[in-house]
Amino acid sequence: MAVVYGEVTIVVDEQDDLFYTRAALQAHRPAEGRITVQPTPGSSSPAALAHDMLYALGKRLAPGPNSPDVWLDSVNAAWLAAAAWGIATGVRHVVVPRAHLLTLRRIDQLLAWRESTGTQLTLLWQKAPRGLPPTLARVERRISGRPQFEALLAEPGPIPARPSFPPAIPAITGAAATSAGQSPAPQPHGTGAAAMRPGRRTNPCAGALATVQLVQAAPAIEIASEDTTSLATLAHPLIAGALSVLAFTRAGLGSLRFTRDLDITGDVSTIKLHGVGHRSCPLYAVPAWARPLLASARAHHRLTGRPGDSVFGPVLVAEARHLRAHAGRLSRLDLTRPAGMLVP
Template sequence: MTAGGPPAVTVLIDKDDHPAWTAAAHTAHEPALGLLTVDPSPANGAPAALAHDLLYALGKRLPKGGETYGTWADSQRPAWDAVAAWILTHRIRHLIVCRTDRLTTARQKQLLALRERCGIHLTLLWHRPVTIALRTLLEQTPYHLIETLPQARAVLNHTEPSPDGTRRAGQQGPTGPASSLDDAQWMTSPAWPDGVVTDRPKRAGCPGAPDLTSTKSSAPPGREQIRTPVDVLAARLTTVAHPLHATALTIHAVTGADLNRLALIRGIDINETATAVKVHDSTAHRRCQLYALPTWARCLVRAAGIHGQLKDRAPDSPLFPLITAQGGEQLRLTATGIRYTLGHHQ
């Protein structure tokens, strides 16, 4: 979030409900450049339905277990926590929401809360003349109205620069749910590399992962033939909807850490640049290993740290205690959803 707070809300007044306004909003959707368009499903009565719509717009797919999505996705707060974490992870700076006038007041307020939490520019399409309900909704929020299509297109096509002043076309952003190379078969990770064993002074606590000066490899070095193309693996992991699940499965894919070792990983075990992760051998911390993270994994691994900051978790607390409990039932459900084998190579 910027020092002065998020930008004022922009409301596009499409008073005649003309399709050209919605088409312009859909055309603006460019997550890799920080622009995200969502077209909600107003008829969906699920409490977290709008959060689900945003996750889908981000390229995420919810895990399906029986008739539900799983405990976290069915609850409003965890679902919105996931949305906020991915928006910050993927550096989404401008959220465009179609058909806002058809949403309930509660869901409209959820969008305003997300704007405050993530510091994003929020643009709302209001497909009718200005109403008292709109004025009431925004009475405590700075906003401005746009009432002509040319002005609306200018707002929708505006790409804000990144904090360092550069365009972000090369940034890794959310991708679609499938790769053209993906045959949807069950897969395992590429061959796991050896980590670097770290030293720990006697009677000293186990430190977090240090910064690495260079990580040139874009894929983990293998001791055997790669079993799954890295781009297919990355594409599937990118669709995982919960940030902690995505990070845990990515660390497993890169290091081979089993559930017991995943449960020991703390926030400080992923360094600030998301170029390395430390995996602990046990609670004794005698032979902890440091692994370099390949380029494709860094965005996914960074998501857990951002989620932890949003939840005010202590940096030295474990990242995955809940999803690794009870035999990793929740994590296994997620892995099954992307047809990924969570376990050791034989």
């Protein structure tokens, strides 16, 4: 029997039928926007369920007592990271087996996560329904039987599948724009032929979307696939995003100090960095492998509700040691030097 409350579905499997567990595990298809989160049995860590969520999203926390991911032991930090990754990668349906073993606190955490991401949530309650907590006992409709459960898993969720991050459309300027019947894009004072060279500065107050109309973005440095995989498995969105920028630009970490939300284009194809005093504000093309990482960093920033702040600010001050530690672990990328260069 399955009961639905809003976008939360509870599948009551009182007999603990192997069919439901097997179907839930087979439903784990991240590329289609659906993941299955398996709670770690018997874990007393307050952030354990958030860590399970991150694991299901393909993230791996660094092990050890002095791990650079120790700050994700905080419940709020861990769930915020999980929400950012869920939004950026287009997760639309989460299935959680053995939900009857979760504490009330962890059930509340799951429901709060669902509220922040808009994701459909299905919980397998594999015991008698009389143990349902009040927050899960209120239902609007009921469905039952194996076919209904299979149909539920096949349904699309309330948000789109994994974003495709389409390439940006190149700006048409100058003679090309005139021949195409368009008016050339207006250029601010001082943006002549020299400013059109890749990576050159333009108006320091302009965001990436405005700048890309005037300046050709510098191409990204090519990175080996095994290194992009290592970056993609980093658990914290800001660290994954920051180190990916260092990897494909070879800029210093201080260049990220002033990066704002508007310095990343909507399709995450271009990022603008800022030097001290805006003496150098280069524009870089974002490679396809890095777009989900930067999208997650931006989602993390937006979830904190501080739109005017730097996107990467939280990992450049008190938590910079964690970022540097991760840079040291990625020895093939040789990011230790750029990650250690914080410019005031």
